[in-house]
Amino acid sequence: MKTTLAIFRLIVMRAIASIYIEGITSNIELKTTKKEFRGHITLVLFPLVKIIKKPLKQIGKEIGEYVKKHLIIVHSFHLLNGFLNFECSEEYYFKLLKKISKEILFLKSSEEDSLMIEYSSPNTNKPLHLGHIRNHLLGNSISEIFKAFGHNVIKIQIINDRGIHICKSMLAWKKFSSGETPEITFKGDHLIGKYYVAFEKAYKKEVEDLCAKGYEKELAEKQAPIMQEVRKLLLLWEKRNVKTWYHWRNMNSWAYEGIEQTYCSLGIYFDDTQYESKTYLLGKSIIEDGLKKGVFYKKEDGSVWVDFTNVGLDEKLLLRSDGTSVYITQDLGTAVERFELYSIKSLIYIVGEEQEYHFKVLFLILKYMRYAWADRLFHLSYGLVQLLSGKMKSREGIIIDADNLIDEMHKLAQFLTYQKENTLGIGALKYFLLKIDTKKRILYHTKSSIDFNGNTGPYIQYTNARISSLYRKAFTKMYWRNSMIRYYRYSIIGRYEKYLLKYMEQYTEALLLAKKCLIPSIIANYAYNLSKTFNDFYQNVCIINIKNKYDFVFRLFLSKKCGNCLKKTMNLLGIEMPEYV
Structure with missing residues (x-):
């Protein structure tokens, strides 16, 4: 069944073609x-x-009469200051409620x-931080x-478990830890993060000391003893040195466990997981193949590059002179492995805006290597989450830690609501990060996300709890349960019920637009506006304490379907809807 807006668009086009001129489409402006x-x-x-060149009132009257004559659902029309309003029959609103009830449960896709x-x-x-949380929530939603819409979706993550950044934590733990383990002090990923920061502090100090001795900064960064050590450690790892791999596996197991705990707190799961430590080898073989085909070239120092200056990009390093790999090495192997293992039509990467250039180069390399699926790759970039003090920096420890933030949101929600469950705290955090357009940056402030008023998760959750409360109160009126469908069509539908129905009808349209644009904020803001519309209906219309059983049944049924719509919408954002608040 088409939307009401689509039905009217077709009939208005016919009216204009029949009365005036054929082919007018772009100037037809219809809205709720x-x-x-x-x-x-x-x-x-x-x-x-401007096109028809007739008086406004005459155009309104002629189009209005044509539409009313040819469209059975139209009850009347009214012309008001250049706006032609069409009012539908009450019978149409009853049919509309049935249609909405089905669409909320079943969405069709070709x-x-x-x-x-x-x-x-x-x-x-x-450890994971606030920026990671935005990524998780966008990907999940x-x-x-x-x-x-019926698509078979494979949620996948690639764990970056190798490379020089991992070796930094390993080396710092060896130098500074005195054997510290998660069992003794920290959650595993927090412990490793502590030594990543420790490495950067030690490295910064050594660079400063060398600069004080007269070294240029660039040379000092290369010659710093701790950096020399970490490069040697990376070479040992790539040569699969037994002691290095034992140490690497041990520390990674701490990180895996800690990351998984954070995922559980957020309700995040994956269908499959890849590891960079495995895919980088396939990436190296692809680069060797590219060298043979002349797609890549080798410099005198032995490093491997690709030159895209002819298409407006730069030269890109693919393998270092010592043979060790870089990020794009494993990304090549990961992409190829995915299309070999899975029968997928397309692949979407959800990665922050700072990696836009990286993905342009990656996709271009795969096209040059003549992979048939290379034009079915898409990078969804999103704006970073920033603090009031500026950008988060993991290596300096300037972050909002994910675990600490989740705990803080839970405590704040408890303080405001006296509710022990973490549904409101997590819901507030998720909604705050998802209601912003994907492309926009976010300036995060904890307290503004938990507010019960305005465009927040708890406001929508409270609306659902209000609808659930209506049902509990109505349970004492036994006759509504078996008479829901039989009696509701005899009620009188007021303007608040009609407006709520009109907004509920936009559910499928909002989902389609969110899917097309890859922007969950469209759904989030639809849920907020639907909540506002319901609360307006709730404040102005008597639902429970009404003598007319037909009105009672219809309004209760309408409330129930609105609640279902809210639940479905918020579930797409990964947000639970409590029955009590």
Whole structure:
């Protein structure tokens, strides 16, 4: 069944073609009628006046009469200052409620292709922070949106468990830890992060000392003893030195366990996990193949590069002169492995905006290597989360730790609501990060996200609890349960019920737009506006204490379906909806 807006668009096009000129489409401006006016759909007449060149009132009257004559659902029309408002029959609103009830449960799609969505991609040298949480929530929500339309979605993460950044934590732990382990002090990923910061402090001090001795900064950064040591450690790792690998596996196991605990707190899971320590070898073989084909070239120092200056990009390093790999090495291997292992049509990478250039180069390399699926890769970049003090910096320890933030949100929600469960705290955090447009940066402030008023998660959760409360109160009125469908069509539908129905109808449209644009904030803001519309209905219409059983049943049924719509919408954001607040 088409939306009301789509039905009216077709009939208005026919009206204009029949009465005036054929082929006018771009100047037809239709929208849902505002709450304060009578009507369901509004046609803006001003753009048509310029083309049809007749008086505004005459155009309104002629189009209105044509639509009313040819569209059975139209009860009446009203012309008001250049706006033609069409009012639908009460029978149509009853049918609309049934239609909405079905669409909330079942969304149809002509496409049921398999696609893979990569998100998270944690490093095992540090704990997860606020920026990671935004990535997790975007990836999870976009995956759920595609699933809602029948797509087979494979959620995947690549764990960056090797490389020089991992070796930094390993070396610092050897030098400074005195054998410290998670069992003694920290959660595993926090402990490793502590030594990643310790490495950077020691490295910075050595660079400063060398600069004081007359070294240029660039040379000092290369010659710093601790940096020399970490490069040797990376070479030992790539040569699979037994002691190095034992140490590496041990520290990574601490990180894996800590990261998994954070995932559980957020309700995040994956269908599959890849490890950079395995895919980088495939990446190296791809680079060797590219050298043979002349796609890449080797410099005198032995490093391998690709030159994209002819397409407006730069030269890109693929292998260091000592043979060790870089990020793009493993990304090549990871992409190839995914299309070999899974029957997927497309692959979406959800990674921050700072990696846009990296993915341009990666996709171009794969095209030059003539992989058939290279044009089915997409990078969804998103704005970073910033603190009031500026950008987060893991190596300097300037971050909002994910675990600490989750705990803080829970305590704040408890303080404000006296509710022991963490549903509100986690819901507030998730909603705050998802309601912002994907491309926009976020300036995070904890207290503003937990507020019960305004565009927040707890406000929407409270609305659902209010609807649940209506049902509990109505349970004492036994006749509504078996008479829901039989009696509700005899009620009188007021303007608040109509406006709520009109907004509920936009559910599928909001989901389709979010799916097309890969922007969950469209759904988040739809849920907020639906909550506002319901609360307006709740404040102005008597639902429980009403003598007319037909009105009682209809309004209760409408409330129930609105609650279902809110739950479905918020579930796509990964947010639980409590029955009590």
